[in-house]
Amino acid sequence: MSKKEKFEELLKRLQEISEQLESEDLGLDKAVKLYEEGIKLSKLCHQKLEAAELKINELKSDVTAK
Amino acid sequence: MNEAIFTVSEITGQIKLTLEENFAQVVVIGELSNFKAHYSGHWYFTLKDDKAQINCTMWKGVNSYVFFTPEDGMKVVVKGRLSVYPPRGSYQIDVRSMQPAGRGELQEAFERLKQRLAAEGLFDDELKKPLPSFPEKIGIVTPSDGAAFRDLVSVAERRFPLVELIIRPTKVQGEGAAKDIADAIAEFNNRSDIDLLIAGRGGGSLEDLWAFNEEEVARAIFDSHIPVISAVGHEIDYTISDFVADLRAPTPTAAMELATPNYVDIINFILEIDSNLYRALEDKLSHNRTLIESILSNYAFKIPENLIALNKQTLDNSVYQINSHLNFLLKENKNQLVLIDKILDSFDVNKTLKRGFSLVKQDDRIIRKSNELDKMKVFSIRFIDNEVKINE
Structure with missing residues (x-):
């Protein structure tokens, strides 16, 4: 992955935000902040998926096995 | 009797020659036992059936071509040659290749x-x-x-x-x-x-x-x-x-x-979260809207509003009353004024008439100069006591 954030972490955080936002006792200020963060994360995930290209890395075989 | 006498080495050499020549290539089927994979890489084992057994060796280098790991009890077919080891006086098969005797052998292993x-x-x-x-x-x-x-x-x-x-x-x-x-x-x-x-x-x-x-x-x-x-x-x-x-x-x-x-699943997951986020925020907003509305519709908030309405009405009433009173006063005064005017007016003319003057009027106009009068038309002369019409 090109950037440091793990894709899995991004998705996890996105789901967390979605769940928090649905909780009843959340102030409007906090809700708007969460919403903004969520939209930003979602955009980042979409970008990562669109830019993704499979990387293949070949290691040297252990020749002594012969 | 001219029996030949061999040394042990000689007889062993003869045996070795005979065996190795006659059994230069053998294929033997048997059950593995005493299998030992020596750390040097060589294998040592015995092949047996119910009546006999024979020692075998399989050297490192050829045994690496065996695709399975041999185990005691496994029935195998080996190919090799017979070899005699003179220091021990023993013979063995020098195995070049080994196969399981059948699929069943592998299945059992x-x-x-x-x-x-x-x-x-x-x-x-x-x-x-x-x-x-x-x-x-x-x-x-x-x-x-x-x-x-x-x-x-x-x-x-x-x-x-x-x-x-x-x-x-x-x-x-x-x-x-x-x-x-x-x-x-x-x-x-x-x-x-x-x-x-x-x-x-x-x-x-x-x-x-x-x-x-x-x-x-x-x-x-x-x-x-x-x-x-x-x-x-x-x-x-x-x-x-x-x-x-x-x-x-x-x-x-x-x-x-x-x-x-799955890529598509992830995209759908994110899209679903997107719409969840939007819906949750929208819910929050409309919830707050409803909250504000319900607070505003509380009776407590209606009191000042009612007070204002009440005072407004009182004010309107007062203004109306003041207005109508003023109007009344105005009318009253106006009537009195007209009356006074009339009185004043009649008072003035009468005083003049009393002194012997007369007032000539034609077409309701007061004639002040002789040339204003049309002697042929109707005119009136007012005296103190009466009015006389001329040319009638």
Whole structure:
């Protein structure tokens, strides 16, 4: 992955935000902040998926096995 | 009697010559016993049936071509030549190749190993490691030019291109295959960045797949702290690797499908979260809106409003009253004024008339000069006591 954030972490955080936002006792200020963060994360995930290209890395075989 | 006398060496030499000439190539079927793989790499064992037995050796270099690990009790067919070892006076078969006597032999070996490893707990479900949901780096144990690897790449490309595949080209059949597979798994375990391993190969015969039935491979998979998916061919149902692995996939294609989340699913998941976020915020907003409205509609908030309305009404009433009173006063005064005016007016004229003057009017106009009067038309003269019409 090109950037440091793990894709899995991004998705996890996105789901967390979605769940928090649905909780009843959340102030409007906090809700708007969460919403903004969520939209930003979602955009980042979409970008990562669109830019993704499979990387293949070949290691040297252990020749002594012969 | 002229009996020839041999030394031990001489007779042994004759025997060696006779045996080795006459049995330069033999094919023997028998049951393995006392099998020993010496640390030097050579194998020593005995072949037997119910009435006889014969010692065998198989040197390092040729025994690496045997695709299975021989076990006591296994029925095998060996090819080789007879050789005599003079220091011991013993003969043995110098084995060049070894095959299981039949498929059944391999199946039995498979079952024996399976039972032994199962008893040891290598297949226990509670020891299976969970697979990562979103692997970043997958280690691949298979040949880099095989169909299996091509399948793995194409599935990863389609399903989850965020992943990185790291292939350690591995020999999966023939001499040294089991060791190479075990080494590859161990090498990946020396790294700290691998989330998942896929070890496997495409379809093939039982012999081709046999490396994945070897104990060495089973132990390497069991010892791996990285989760392992076993993905071996599809010709036979299961290999020992399948049982030890954390997950068994029927083919390499299936393995990559099990290993990776689906691109489309992730997109849909994110889209769903997007709409959840929007809906949750919208709910929050409308909830707050309703809250404000309900607070405002409280009776307490109506009191000032009512007070204002009440005062407004009082004010309106007062203004109306004041207005109508003023109007009344105004009218009253106006009437009085007109009356006074009239009185004043009549008072003035009468005073003049009293003194003997008369007032001439024509067409309701007062005639002030003689030339204003039309003597032919009707006019009136007012005296103090009466008015006289002329030309009537």
